[in-house]
Amino acid sequence: MTALAFYLFAGVLIASAVMVVTARNPVHAVLYLILGFFNAAALFLIAGAEFLAMILVIVYVGAVAVLFLFVVMMLDIDFAQLRRGLQRHAPFGAVIGGILLLELLLVVALWRLAPEAAALRAAPVPPAVDNTEALGRILYTDNIYLFQLAGLILLVAMIGAIVLTLRDRPGTKRQDIARQIARPGRIDLLRVPTGAGIATTGILRPEPAEAPAAAKPVAHQPQGEGH
Amino acid sequence: MNWTLALPEIALAVSAMAILVGGVLPRRDTTFPAHIAALGALLLAAALTLAQDRGLAFGGQYVADGFSTFAKLLILFGAAAGLALAQEWNARQGIARFEFPVLILFATTGMMVMVSAHDLIALYLGLELLSLPLYVIAAFDRDNPRSAEAGLKYFVLGALASGLLLYGAALVYGFAGTTRFDRLAQLLADPARVSAGVVAGMVFVLAGLAFKVAAVPFHMWTPDVYEGAPTSVTAFFAAAPKVAAFALLARVLTGPFGGLEAQWQQVLHLAALGSMVLGALAALGQQNIKRLMAYSSIGHVGFALIGLAVGGEAGLRGTLLYLAIYMVMTLGVFGVLLCMRRGGRAVEGIGDLAGLGRTDPALALAMAVFMFSMAGVPPLAGFFGKLYALLPAVQGGFWTLAVVGVLASVVSAYYYLRIVKVMYFDAPLPAFDARPVAVSVVVAGAGLFTTFFFLFPAPLIAAAQAAVAALMG
Numbered sequence: 156m157t158a159l160a161f162y163l164f165a166g167v168l169i170a171s172a173v174m175v176v177t178a179r180n181p182v183h184a185v186l187y188l189i190l191g192f193f194n195a196a197a198l199f200l201i202a203g204a205e206f207l208a209m210i211l212v213i214v215y216v217g218a219v220a221v222l223f224l225f226v227v228m229m230l231d232i233d234f235a236q237l238r239r240g241l242q243r244h245a246p247f248g249a250v251i252g253g254i255l256l257l258e259l260l261l262v263v264a265l266w267r268l269a270p271e272a273a274a275l276r277a278a279p280v281p282p283a284v285d286n287t288e289a290l291g292r293i294l295y296t297d298n299i300y301l302f303q304l305a306g307l308i309l310l311v312a313m314i315g316a317i318v319l320t321l322r323d324r325p326g327t328k329r330q331d332i333a334r335q336i337a338r339p340g341r342i343d344l345l346r347v348p349t350g351a352g353i354a355t356t357g358i359l360r361p362e363p364a365e366a367p368a369a370a371k372p373v374a375h376q377p378q379g380e381g382h
Numbered sequence: 383m384n385w386t387l388a389l390p391e392i393a394l395a396v397s398a399m400a401i402l403v404g405g406v407l408p409r410r411d412t413t414f415p416a417h418i419a420a421l422g423a424l425l426l427a428a429a430l431t432l433a434q435d436r437g438l439a440f441g442g443q444y445v446a447d448g449f450s451t452f453a454k455l456l457i458l459f460g461a462a463a464g465l466a467l468a469q470e471w472n473a474r475q476g477i478a479r480f481e482f483p484v485l486i487l488f489a490t491t492g493m494m495v496m497v498s499a500h501d502l503i504a505l506y507l508g509l510e511l512l513s514l515p516l517y518v519i520a521a522f523d524r525d526n527p528r529s530a531e532a533g534l535k536y537f538v539l540g541a542l543a544s545g546l547l548l549y550g551a552a553l554v555y556g557f558a559g560t561t562r563f564d565r566l567a568q569l570l571a572d573p574a575r576v577s578a579g580v581v582a583g584m585v586f587v588l589a590g591l592a593f594k595v596a597a598v599p600f601h602m603w604t605p606d607v608y609e610g611a612p613t614s615v616t617a618f619f620a621a622a623p624k625v626a627a628f629a630l631l632a633r634v635l636t637g638p639f640g641g642l643e644a645q646w647q648q649v650l651h652l653a654a655l656g657s658m659v660l661g662a663l664a665a666l667g668q669q670n671i672k673r674l675m676a677y678s679s680i681g682h683v684g685f686a687l688i689g690l691a692v693g694g695e696a697g698l699r700g701t702l703l704y705l706a707i708y709m710v711m712t713l714g715v716f717g718v719l720l721c722m723r724r725g726g727r728a729v730e731g732i733g734d735l736a737g738l739g740r741t742d743p744a745l746a747l748a749m750a751v752f753m754f755s756m757a758g759v760p761p762l763a764g765f766f767g768k769l770y771a772l773l774p775a776v777q778g779g780f781w782t783l784a785v786v787g788v789l790a791s792v793v794s795a796y797y798y799l800r801i802v803k804v805m806y807f808d809a810p811l812p813a814f815d816a817r818p819v820a821v822s823v824v825v826a827g828a829g830l831f832t833t834f835f836f837l838f839p840a841p842l843i844a845a846a847q848a849a850v851a852a853l854m855g
Contacts, residue, residue, distance in 0.1 A: 300443050301501075314402070314485065
């Protein structure tokens with residue numbers, strides 16, 4: 156049964172990995188990547204490393220893959236252009252891949268463990284404890300100092316990102332939902348002909364609350380107060 | 383679990399977080415109260431450091447001894463002075479925000495962790511906790527492309543250095559099987575167990591730390607970052623982090639890698655020689671005074687490295703004394719630089735100091751004292767710093783280091799004295815804007831220390847001696 160599950164997950168993992176590279180649509184590629192991560196997590200579960208499985212799903216699927224999706228959707232990258240030289244560069248890539256494979260095989264073949272290594276481990280896995288709990292025990296007791304320091308570093312990173320990017324310009328348009336709902340006046344539905352452009356249809360900008368100036372046609376969609 | 387030993391660090395980190403919350407929540411500008419609270423937190427940490435017990439904590443990852451107390455007090459003093467200098471300047475420059483003191487506090491926590499590190503992981507985390515806020519405050523004037531460039535450059539090169547250090551630490555761990563300093567020292571004391579892997583790892587760790595102190599092969603970032611970062615930030619960079627990195631170097635070299643002295647001595651020898659020569663020659667043609675101070679700091683790092691390269695109690699004592707004196711001088715110099723503001727705009731050319739002797743005699747006198755002291759003119763403090771750094775080299779027979787050191791200080795005297803000449807003999811430019819009070823206080827204090835150090839050198843020398851004894855004992 157375990158073997159069946161292993162081959163199932165491993166097969167899907169390899170198939171989705173191939174699809175990541177070959178998919179024409181970059182969004183599909185990222186979705187295949189997510190599928191691959193889930194299958195890898197399942198393989199970790201089979202191996203008895205449930206902590207790694209959780210981390211893989213939380214970190215890679217929850218954060219990294221979503222970030223990839225953002226980048227793919229927000230940046231205007233022409234992936235077809237990027238992939239144009241695939242055929243031409245394939246032999247070169249194959250050579251590099253072959254060398255890497257050879258080196259990996261060498262590592263696996265020549266791998267030796269010092270016989271006394273197992274006995275020398277500073278933090279052996281305690282018996283009758285699953286590995287999440289074992290990690291938690293060592294992280295929150297012996298290494299609490301280092302753990303808290305790492306937390307402080309992450310906090311500093313967060314402060315730094317905010318300090319360097321958050322801007323409080325006087326002209327910033329913030330959505331004030333309460334005001335938006337309480338706004339007097341009427342809302343009209345307009346039928347916009349396809350390709351007519353907003354400026355020509357006569358949609359007017361909502362009046363600013365402080366200084367009601369003459370409403371003027373705008374070139375972007377008005378959505379309540381600002382955006 | 384004797385976590386109370388780490389009370390200074392804990393207090394500093396907690397107060398930094400409290401100031402952060404206190405700065406975010408109110409809907410008004412909290413920059414000034416945040417600065418004052420940060421100064422209070424540094425004072426509290428200093429008091430706790432003085433009252434600290436000695437010993438190991440957190441399973442041997444943290445050490446508190448006489449050496450760490452000495453270095454921490456220096457660091458806290460440097461950070462407090464840097465913060466006091468920065469407040470008014472940032473406000474006038476329009477970059478004052480409450481995150482600045484918070485980041486300084488976190489950086490100071492990182493420095494204290496570095497000084498008390500007794501484990502390679504703690505060393506690395508402390509270094510990162512120091513570096514990350516520094517990257518951010520280098521780019522603090524974010525609308526100024528030079529500041530943003532400085533931050534980015536510092537970040538990229540700093541990340542590279544962290545990578546080197548981490549790689550070295552991994553090699554050491556892989557070949558030695560432990561990251562604890564005392565166990566490493568025990569292991570490496572036996573020459574039979576020193577493998578090439580450990581030596582390579584140690585060299586990588588040294589490279590990462592040399593980057594932090596800006597010693598010669600790893601100095602490239604210094605001029606650009608010093609010039610690009612806001613002057614208030616440069617003042618902070620030049621003082622406390624150098625002390626922390628040197629203290630860490632001293633601890634790592636005498637503790638875990640004490641058995642590898644023959645190997646690291648060569649590395650430090652070259653780094654010290656290169657730093658002194660480059661610091662002396664590259665500064666000659668500079669027109670921007672912050673850039674000049676950057677090259678000057680590289681030169682001073684070379685002098686401080688002499689003591690480490692020579693080793694022994696006298697050498698280490700020389701390094702500590704040099705650092706303490708250099709920190710005070712450099713804070714004074716940057717205090718003067720922070721006064722360089724004409725018509726509401728900060729100026730930083732050497733030519734802008736022209737005629738300061740007539741427009742602001744007190745400031746010019748202080749600057750002249752610092753310049754003479756940095757050049758090593760007796761009886762100012764800088765002379766004693768150089769004396770205590772070079773004397774062990776002469777006594778230990780390190781003639782190259784001593785001769786190059788003397789020659790480098792002769793060459794560097796040219797550009798220090800050129801500033802004095804510009805201040806007193808060039809046609810005066812319009813006067814600078816009024817000085818902030820805090821800056822005047824710091825400059826005056828540093829000036830008095832530099833001038834009258836020769837009358838009362840004993841307490842500092844005794845403190846450095848005790849610190850070194852605690853480290854070596």
